[in-house]
Amino acid sequence: MRIQRVGFIPFQENTQAPPLELPRVGFLAAVVLEWRGAISGTGVSAGSRGPWALVRRLRLGLNLGAVNIYDTTGYGNYLINLLNGRDFTKHPLYNSTSRWHYHIPVAVNLGENATTGLVLLQDPEVRATVEVTWGALADAFNGTGLSAAAGSGLDVYYVYFEVPDLRKVSAPPLVLHRVLEDTQPITQTGDNAYLVPRQGILLQLAHTLTLNGAFSSAWDRAFIRLNRTDTIMEFIPGVHYALDLRGRHAQSVIVPTHVVFHDLFRAMDALDRGDLRDALDTEAVTTTESVVTVSQSATLGANNNFLGAIRRIIQPIRV
Numbered sequence: 643m644r645i646q647r648v649g650f651i652p653f654q655e656n657t658q659a660p661p662l663e664l665p666r667v668g669f670l671a672a673v674v675l676e677w678r679g680a681i682s683g684t685g686v687s688a689g690s691r692g693p694w695a696l697v698r699r700l701r702l703g704l705n706l707g708a709v710n711i712y713d714t715t716g717y718g719n720y721l722i723n724l725l726n727g728r729d730f731t732k733h734p735l736y737n738s739t740s741r742w743h744y745h746i747p748v749a750v751n752l753g754e755n756a757t758t759g760l761v762l763l764q765d766p767e768v769r770a771t772v773e774v775t776w777g778a779l780a781d782a783f784n785g786t787g788l789s790a791a792a793g794s795g796l797d798v799y800y801v802y803f804e805v806p807d808l809r810k811v812s813a814p815p816l817v818l819h820r821v822l823e824d825t826q827p828i829t830q831t832g833d834n835a836y837l838v839p840r841q842g843i844l845l846q847l848a849h850t851l852t853l854n855g856a857f858s859s860a861w862d863r864a865f866i867r868l869n870r871t872d873t874i875m876e877f878i879p880g881v882h883y884a885l886d887l888r889g890r891h892a893q894s895v896i897v898p899t900h901v902v903f904h905d906l907f908r909a910m911d912a913l914d915r916g917d918l919r920d921a922l923d924t925e926a927v928t929t930t931e932s933v934v935t936v937s938q939s940a941t942l943g944a945n946n947n948f949l950g951a952i953r954r955i956i957q958p959i960r961v
Contacts, residue, residue, distance in 0.1 A: 643802070644668065644804065645674075646800060647799050648662060648664055648798045648799060648800050649798055650798065651675075651795050652794070658775045661703075661772065664771065666763050666764050668802035669763070671803060672747055673746040673799070673801070674798075674800075674801065675700075675743065675746075676741065676796065677693065678793075678797060679740065679794025681779065682787075682788075682791070683788040684786045687784045688738040688784075690856065692782070693782050695782040696716060696776065696782040696783075697744065697796075698776060698777035699714075699715060699716075699773075700744060700746070700774060700775075701713045701772070702770065702771070702772055703771050705769055711820050712820065712822075714822070716777075718950070719744045719746070721848060722952050725846070725848055725897065725903055726914035739783070744796075746821075747819070750956065751914065752918070757815070759817055759818060760814040762813075763802065764805065819955075819956050820957060821955075824950070824951045825948050827945070827948060830936075831936045831942070832936060833933050833935050836932045836933070838924055838930040838931065838953065841924060842925070842955035843922065843924070843957070844953065845907040845916070846904065846906060846953070846954040847904040847932055847953055847954075848903045848950075848952040849864070849934055849951055850901055850952075851901075851934065852946070853941065853947050854941050854942060854943035858900055858940065859879070859899035859900055860936060860940035863878050863879075863935045864902045864934045865932075866930065866932050866933075867932075868929070869927055870929060879899075883896075
């Protein structure tokens, strides 16, 4: 394994930064980004989505946007890492107003195979780019008179493996590991259904619940339903958290109460490592719905109620 600095993405509020192309060397395994630069103002503190919300959209694309391997908000990136055992608030250099990190997993530990999802960057037909859309300082921080120090932005590093002699070893499987985030409005209490796209094999699905403009724990149950009639997973909040604690062996990384998490990838009760025993092939059924039941007593605001969805999938490449 090798790690190399790629470049720097300077911060500029409410803009899309120019794409940063990764070197065309090796098998891409991950991308790590580190924010550098102090946020100043009066009464500065990180908001409910942490400093990660300063990135409105984080994207790893192939071939000029033809394929998104990774496409989430900055907070979505923090959350999917948290749910898989990487709590960046525990980073020894973490500072909520001057240094924090983003991590884009490209490869996935599938069974005994840690090479699933690797992307051959030196293939002449492959071009990989990191794209960042910046939000406003007020999206991520509380306070007045907010400003970022001159020269603030993201240092970008990529993690890769050298390409071995493929006459002697097998090439990694032709599979993409993808993490994609969507959001949809909530217009009523009761059942709110998210239609999972018919795309690949579903490993994990994390919902975030925002009601009246703030994160909310006002949900009564959640379930996955196939073909409109077959409910395969159903739980209430207490059962949800009890099962999660069992799977995590009561580790310190606990699912936040505004998150509904379907983990179909933890067959071995290990974080960020599993097999396809419980995974769901969304292309083998007509419809896959993930339903979150919002409490009847919940207060809905005007146009500020949302159900977020972060999907982690693997998708075979058909050639």
